[in-house]
Amino acid sequence: MTSKIQIHREADVMVITVNNPPINAGSTEVRQGLMDAIHLFQNDPSALAAVIIGGGNTFIAGSDIKEFSQPLAEPHLPSVIAAIEDCPKPVVCALHGAALGGGFELALGCDTRIAQEGTVIGLPEVTLGIIPGAGGTQRLPRLIGIEKSIELICGGVRIKAAEALKLGIINKLVNDDLLMHAITYARSLIGQKSRIRDIAAPQAEVASVLEASQKALKAAKNRPNVQQAIEMITNVMTMPIDQGLATEREVFQTLRVGMEAKALRHQFFAERKLFKALSADELKPKSLEQIAVIGAGTMGSGIAIACLSAGYSVLMLDQNEAALGNGVKKVRDFYDSRVASGKLSADKAAAFLNRFTFSTQWAKIASADLIIEAVFEDMQVKHDVFQKIEQHASAEALLASNTSYLNIDEIADRTSNPSRVLGLHFFSPAQVMKLIEIVRCKATAPSAIAAALQFAKRLGKTPVISANAFGFIGNRIYAAYRRQCEFMLEEGAYPEQIDQALEGYGFAMGPFAVADMSGLDIAWAMRKSLAATRNPEHRYVKIPDTLCLAGRFGRKTGLGYYQYSQGAKSGKVDPVVNAIIEEASAAKGMTRRSFTSQEIVNRVLLAMINEIGHLYSEKVVSDVTDCDVALVNGYGFPRWCGGPVFIAREMGKEKLESELDELAKQSGPGFIRANLDGLFE
C-alpha cells in the first residue's frame, strides 16, 4: 500500500480511502495504492464488499496534470479499473466534493456510485486538449446514451449529483454521513456484481447523433480532440467494449503528447499560479462586501453586474441622472433577460437586485469597502472624482480606477493615501470577459493587491498583475500586434486577408473587424494626443487616420475598414478602403506584394513576443506567462495555441532571435528588438 491510500475494515466491508491532499489528484502513487488495495480485497475471504472514498473534502477531483507531460508510469488507470471489474466482489464508489476526469472514470469502473448532495461530477478532459483515457467515452454512453454523452464529454460539462442521479449516472444520493451510507449500501450488494461494461451498447438515430455532434463541434471550434471524442463515443454502438477501450486509450495517449494538449497545459498552469500570492500568511486581505461603482456607462454597468452576480452589494453612482437611469436599466435588463431565457431563476435574480442601489449623492459611498471608478477617460475628470471619493469614502476603503491608459500614479499622488489606490482594469463587456488587470502603483499596499486578487477570484475572473505603465499588459501587446498588421496593409495585404488569416489561426476576431466594432475614433483621438511626442523618424502608417478623416469610424457609422449594411452581422470588403490602402503604399514608394496566411500569422506572433520581451525588461510583468493568460482571457487569442510565450519557448531562442531580426528589417525604423532572456528563464 502507498501512503496515499489507507484501508480499514468495517466488519465484512473493506473501506479504501484516497488521501492525496488537497484534491486527492490521481497520481502514480494513488493508482498503485488502489491497485494494491483491490488485490488485498480480492484475496481476503472475510471482506465481502468494498467502498472507495476520498479523504478530506473531496473524492478524486482530477488527475495529476504534471504527469501528463511525461510517459505515464504503471499502473495506468485502465488497469486499476480492470482490476475492480475483474474482482468478483462488489465495489461501491462514494463521492463527495468533486469526482472529475480520472476520478469520475474510476467511479464508472465500480459497481455502483453513491454521492453526497452537491458533489460535482464531470469529464473535463477536452478542455486540456485530450479525451477521457480510462473508459469515460465507453462506459458513460452505456448509462446515459450517445447524444447525452456527446453533450457532457465534448463540452467538458460538470453536473451536480442530483442531476447525475436523474440521468442514472449515480445510484444513490445522500445528504449526511456518506461513508456510513456507502458501507450499508455495499453490504446490501454482497454476492452481486453490476459492471457498466456488461450493459448492452446503446443505439441512437443517425440524425440525433449528427445534431448533437454538430452542436458540440461548433461550441468547441472544431478542435481535433473533440472530433476524436465524438468518434470514440459513437464507436460504442458498433465496437465490442474491449476494442472501444483500447482505441480510446490509444487516441488519449497520442493527444496527450500533442502540441494542443501541451499548450493547454501551459495555460492551465499559468492561470493556476495567479492566486498563489493569496496563500502567503503575511497577506491577510481585507474582506470586501460593499462595492461602489462610479460611472453608470458601458463599463460601470458591466462591473456592477459582475459584482452583483458574485454576491456583493453594489451602489452605482453617476453625476448625471439620465446616465444613471440608463445604467440602472442595463443592470435590470441583464437579469430580466437571464430569467426570460431560463438561465437564471427569478428568485436568484431578485436576490441579486435586492443588493443593488443607485444614487447621484456622493454621501452614499461612505459604507463601501471598494470604490471602482469608471468615469470618462480624462485625467482632470479622474482627479475630480478621486477628490469627491476621498471626501465621502471611509478611510479604509480601497480606491480603484478602471482607466485603460491614464497614469494611475498621477491619480494616486493627488490623494492623501496612495497606498490604497490601485487599478482594476476590466474588459468590455465586464460581466462576460474573464480578464482583469490589477494595476500595482508605486505606493499600492501589498494587502490592497491581495484584496484585489481575492475580489477577482470571487468574481470568477482571471487576474494578472501589471505595473502602472501605458496600456498595462494587454493593450501594450495588442498595440504591437495591430501596428504589425498595419505595416502589412502598407506592404501589400488587405484587411480581409489579415482578418481571415488570424481568424483561421483561431483568434476570435481579426484586428480590423475588432477595430470597426470598437470604433476607430477612440484610437484616433489617442494618436492625436501622442502626435507631438512621436518620433518623426519612426514608421507611421497613416491609413487609419485617412479612414477617420473620411468619417469612417467603424460599425457605428456604417463604414470603417469594411462597409456595413443595416443589421448585417459582418462587414463587406469596400473598394474605397482598398484604394486608400494602395494610395498609402504608393505615397511611401512601396511596391505592394502578396502575403500568405502563414506569413501574416507569424509576423503577428513575433511582434507580440517582442513586445512581451519589452514588458518583462521594463518590469511591467514579473512572470511572462501572465501575458499568455491576458491574451487568451481578454483578447481572443486561441487558448489551444498556448500564447506567444509558449510559442516562443517551443520555437527556441536561436530561431526566434533570427526571425525577430528579420521582422525588425521588415518593420523598419521604430521597431526595437527586445531582450528575450526573460522569456526563457
Ligand code: NAD
Ligand atoms: P462611458 O462614457 O460609457 O461612461 C462614463 C460614465 O461616467 C457616464 O455615465 C458619465 O455620466 C459618468 N461620469 C462622468 N464624469 C463623472 C463624474 N465626475 N462623476 C460621476 N460620474 C461621471 O465610458 P466607459 O466606456 O464606461 O469607460 C469608463 C472608463 O472605463 C474609462 O476610463 C475607460 O477608459 C475605461 N474602459 C473602457 C472600456 C470600454 O471598452 N469601454 C474598457 C476598459 C476600460
